Amino acid sequence: MGLDKENSNANERWEKAVSKATSRFPERKETFTTSSNIKVDRLYQPKEEVNEELGYPGEYPFTRGIQPTMYRSRFWTMRQYAGFGSAEETNKRFRYLLEQGQTGLSVAFDLPTQIGYDSDDVMSEGEVGKVGVAIDTLEDMEKLLDGIPLDKVSTSMTINAPASVLLCMYLAVGEKQGVPFEKITGTIQNDILKEYIARGTYIFPPKPSMRLITNIFEFCNQYVPKFNTISISGYHIREAGSNAVQEVAFTIANGMAYVDAAIESGLKVDDFAPRLAFFFNAHNNFFEEVAKFRAARRIWAKIMKEHYQAKNPKSWKLRFHTQTGGSTLTAQQPDNNIVRVAMQALSAVLGGTQSLHTNSRDEALSLPTEDSARIALRTQQIIAHESGVADTIDPLAGSYYVENLTDEIEKEVNNYLDRIKEIGGAVQAVEEGYMQREIQHNAYEIQKNIEKEEEIIVGLNKFALDEEIEPDLMKVDEALERNQIESLTSIKEKRNNEKVNEALAALRENAKDEHSNLLPFILDAVRVYASVGEICNILREEFGEYKGV
Amino acid sequence: MGKKIRVLVAKPGLDGHDRGALVISQALRDHGMEVIYTGLRQSPLQIAQAAIQEDVDVVGLSSLSGAHRTLFPKVVEELEQRGAGDIPVVGGGVIPSVDIPYLLEKGVKRIFTSGSSTDLLANYIKELVDPQTKPVMAPKKIAHIGIAVESIEQASTFYLDSLGLQLEGVEEVQSEGVKVAFIKIGETRFELLEPINEESPIRKFLDKKGEGLHHIALEVDDIHARLEQLKVNGVALINEEAKLGAHNSQIAFIHPNAASKVLYELCQYPEGSES
Numbered sequence A: 001m002g003l004d005k006e007n008s009n010a011n012e013r014w015e016k017a018v019s020k021a022t023s024r025f026p027e028r029k030e031t032f033t034t035s036s037n038i039k040v041d042r043l044y045q046p047k048e049e050v051n052e053e054l055g056y057p058g059e060y061p062f063t064r065g066i067q068p069t070m071y072r073s074r075f076w077t078m079r080q081y082a083g084f085g086s087a088e089e090t091n092k093r094f095r096y097l098l099e100q101g102q103t104g105l106s107v108a109f110d111l112p113t114q115i116g117y118d119s120d121d122v123m124s125e126g127e128v129g130k131v132g133v134a135i136d137t138l139e140d141m142e143k144l145l146d147g148i149p150l151d152k153v154s155t156s157m158t159i160n161a162p163a164s165v166l167l168c169m170y171l172a173v174g175e176k177q178g179v180p181f182e183k184i185t186g187t188i189q190n191d192i193l194k195e196y197i198a199r200g201t202y203i204f205p206p207k208p209s210m211r212l213i214t215n216i217f218e219f220c221n222q223y224v225p226k227f228n229t230i231s232i233s234g235y236h237i238r239e240a241g242s243n244a245v246q247e248v249a250f251t252i253a254n255g256m257a258y259v260d261a262a263i264e265s266g267l268k269v270d271d272f273a274p275r276l277a278f279f280f281n282a283h284n285n286f287f288e289e290v291a292k293f294r295a296a297r298r299i300w301a302k303i304m305k306e307h308y309q310a311k312n313p314k315s316w317k318l319r320f321h322t323q324t325g326g327s328t329l330t331a332q333q334p335d336n337n338i339v340r341v342a343m344q345a346l347s348a349v350l351g352g353t354q355s356l357h358t359n360s361r362d363e364a365l366s367l368p369t370e371d372s373a374r375i376a377l378r379t380q381q382i383i384a385h386e387s388g389v390a391d392t393i394d395p396l397a398g399s400y401y402v403e404n405l406t407d408e409i410e411k412e413v414n415n416y417l418d419r420i421k422e423i424g425g426a427v428q429a430v431e432e433g434y435m436q437r438e439i440q441h442n443a444y445e446i447q448k449n450i451e452k453e454e455e456i457i458v459g460l461n462k463f464a465l466d467e468e469i470e471p472d473l474m475k476v477d478e479a480l481e482r483n484q485i486e487s488l489t490s491i492k493e494k495r496n497n498e499k500v501n502e503a504l505a506a507l508r509e510n511a512k513d514e515h516s517n518l519l520p521f522i523l524d525a526v527r528v529y530a531s532v533g534e535i536c537n538i539l540r541e542e543f544g545e546y547k548g549v
Numbered sequence B: 001m002g003k004k005i006r007v008l009v010a011k012p013g014l015d016g017h018d019r020g021a022l023v024i025s026q027a028l029r030d031h032g033m034e035v036i037y038t039g040l041r042q043s044p045l046q047i048a049q050a051a052i053q054e055d056v057d058v059v060g061l062s063s064l065s066g067a068h069r070t071l072f073p074k075v076v077e078e079l080e081q082r083g084a085g086d087i088p089v090v091g092g093g094v095i096p097s098v099d100i101p102y103l104l105e106k107g108v109k110r111i112f113t114s115g116s117s118t119d120l121l122a123n124y125i126k127e128l129v130d131p132q133t134k135p136v137m138a139p140k141k142i143a144h145i146g147i148a149v150e151s152i153e154q155a156s157t158f159y160l161d162s163l164g165l166q167l168e169g170v171e172e173v174q175s176e177g178v179k180v181a182f183i184k185i186g187e188t189r190f191e192l193l194e195p196i197n198e199e200s201p202i203r204k205f206l207d208k209k210g211e212g213l214h215h216i217a218l219e220v221d222d223i224h225a226r227l228e229q230l231k232v233n234g235v236a237l238i239n240e241e242a243k244l245g246a247h248n249s250q251i252a253f254i255h256p257n258a259a260s261k262v263l264y265e266l267c268q269y270p271e272g273s274e275s
Helices: A002-024 A087-099 A138-144 A163-177 A192-199 A206-223 A235-239 A244-264 A269-275 A286-307 A336-350 A370-386 A400-423 A426-431 A434-451 A480-494 A497-512 A519-527 A532-543 B019-030 B044-053 B068-081 B097-105 B118-129 B152-162 B201-209 B223-232
Strands: A105-107 A155-157 A186-188 A230-233 A276-282 A320-324 A355-357 B006-010 B034-037 B058-063 B089-093 B110-113 B141-148 B166-173 B178-185 B188-195 B212-219 B250-254 B264-268
Touching: A087 A105, A087 A138, A087 A370, A138 A163, A138 A480, A155 A163, A163 A186, A163 A206, A163 A519, A163 A532, A186 A230, A192 A206, A192 A230, A192 A235, A192 A244, A192 A426, A192 A434, A206 A230, A206 A244, A206 A269, A206 A426, A206 A519, A206 A532, A230 A235, A230 A244, A235 A244, A235 A276, A244 A269, A244 A276, A244 A286, A244 A400, A244 A426, A244 A434, A269 A276, A276 A286, A276 A336, A286 A320, A286 A336, A286 A400, A320 A336, A336 A355, A336 A370, A400 A426, A400 A434, A426 A434, A434 B019, A434 B118, A497 A519, A497 A532, A519 A532, B006 B019, B006 B044, B019 B034, B019 B058, B019 B089, B019 B118, B044 B058, B044 B068, B058 B068, B058 B118, B068 B089, B068 B097, B089 B118, B097 B110, B110 B118, B141 B201, B141 B264, B152 B166, B152 B178, B152 B188, B188 B201, B201 B212, B223 B250, B223 B264
Parallel strands: A105 A155, A155 A186, A230 A276, A276 A320, A320 A355, B006 B034, B006 B058, B058 B089, B089 B110, B141 B188, B212 B264
Antiparallel strands: B141 B212, B166 B178, B178 B188, B250 B264
16 A cells, blocks of 8 residues: 555654664663563554654654654753852852753853843842843853863853853853864854843844844854854743743744844855754643644744745754743742642653753742752653653654644644734834733733632642741842952953953944944954943944833 | 822833733723833832822832842832832832841832732722722622521421531521521531511511521621721611621621612621631
């Protein structure tokens, strides 16, 4: 029968991909079995026909995952977002997490750094070192990464508007360690559109912001080929109150806007698309979340192949990081959050995530303590090493419910994409506040449902305790702001200010010329210890500032 | 009701998380208030100036970045320096409870932490702005359903034997001239009411209408405030003041003309008692 033949051809093709993959990354075990010694196969497929909407893992449209062997070879990267206070303190937490078995770093920056203000700026008052580490100059970055080999550890940086500046600082630290740009791996978030929509750390208006982003694409394609130049983020869109469909729809719409901008600036789609990465939320509705991840992969693959005509299969793959949903955590009975996080993390793993951050139980109250951060990491390790869910690929495939949800989400997302296209694309939709309104509407509905007890949050509107036990909380030292300002002042005295001024003047000249790539000029400026605030202020003067919708 | 309450919802500092601020703005609007939202990244000075310029009754601050200890007191300070120290400031967001005493000491009126209901906030603001209009919480549940009977002994067989419910006890309430049997069902009760003298309102009810549903009792938090509020709203009352009911409760009846001929009783149990 023709069908059988087709299937066996497809099967052979996939088996070839598997042997190629396993020659590079052998599977974790020779054979996988259950507790009763039942053999666990790499992949389970329907007996009759393989639905081409599902395909094989590592093959278009990637519904079942982006690699042919998935977690049989390597688990997802366990990447806990951390950063607080000074660079030295954060460095200590990083080393602690690496010792505990974490496999990648993820840097949280404080708000002044994220919005391009130095610690001594009047706007920074009260915020220095609060939600992340304060970085003013290259010296802070050197302290942050002290003793961490940048050719071995990949680092994800949650930085958007000043992403180019922090990327250059990271590269400059690599230079000092003797690690060439080609060997540097990691990710910058660099997703400005969702800042306008949901997260709020924008600086410049959309147009020059999109220019900086395509400058990074171009520079990295040439010099830093292993670096993920953007992490297109639905996480914050979900946190701001969207539902699962809106999360995927708005993220993919934003992704298309970046692709459009890069193509318009003269890049070829296959030159930058393989370095695009995504970032999603893992929320409470378990099966919907699993289906969401699978649907997102399929939608993106179709868009890249069919709409943008990308030829390189790497351009079709939606690779993503996941973080469990911060807004699902309750300040009440914080230990309950451990359970929420475990289930959310499981949904991300069953959805085929490439890396994962699990939140700490106390994050609705403050930054996590070391104890809480360890439990969060242990949660991932328990899923990986004890549950067996990683022993076969995409184990929920073929579930009537999950496949139906996957199809439905794809359909609903496409409806949104059509609407955004009618508006004129994601940039236009953001400027008109369309996505913001959709999200806000949904957020208010959620709140009303919770208050009417149509949605139950355990420990909050049901099963509440009369008296809450107050856990130990992490506190950021109040003296930190003063110390950070003092150290910045001393760097500004120590450095060669003539060189700084020259570098900043060259940056300004080139900012005026919209065809100039600004990355080399930013790199020159950070090398001579120009600060994040100084560089961003030059760009503020040239580009103007975004003021919100 | 006087003029609308005006609220300034503000995001001090660099924090970009405005889901809470936006949800609260919408909720307060639904409670009939006028809400001005500042948008992101406002300095304490800008917030104080906006509060004065917009002539608001209250300022609500939201911060999730941990900068509340610096920024919330600064807003209070800036208001005071401009002679507007009488505008109350409330706050919310990710605020560890250990910080709350410090913020209150610095002049913030109240902190609403994560998970607070928007109704609670709205009622608090109404009370803060105009202490006369003390908000009245909606009744919590049906305390009991009263059924008038000629004889508890005869009537209770249906409830106890046929339905299999449990009798909790029998009590005489002299003020009403009734003997009451309490039969628990779920979180509420049936009360079988048997007259013990000729003056009993239940005797009069039985003579006029025969046995049957007599009244529905609603449990309330503050019966005095509720009665005041009903009077203001022009609801006809049988009892203008609360009186003593069974189980040391305070009770009052609403006139059936106010509620499609259903007789309602309001009922407040003493604090700490099982209701």
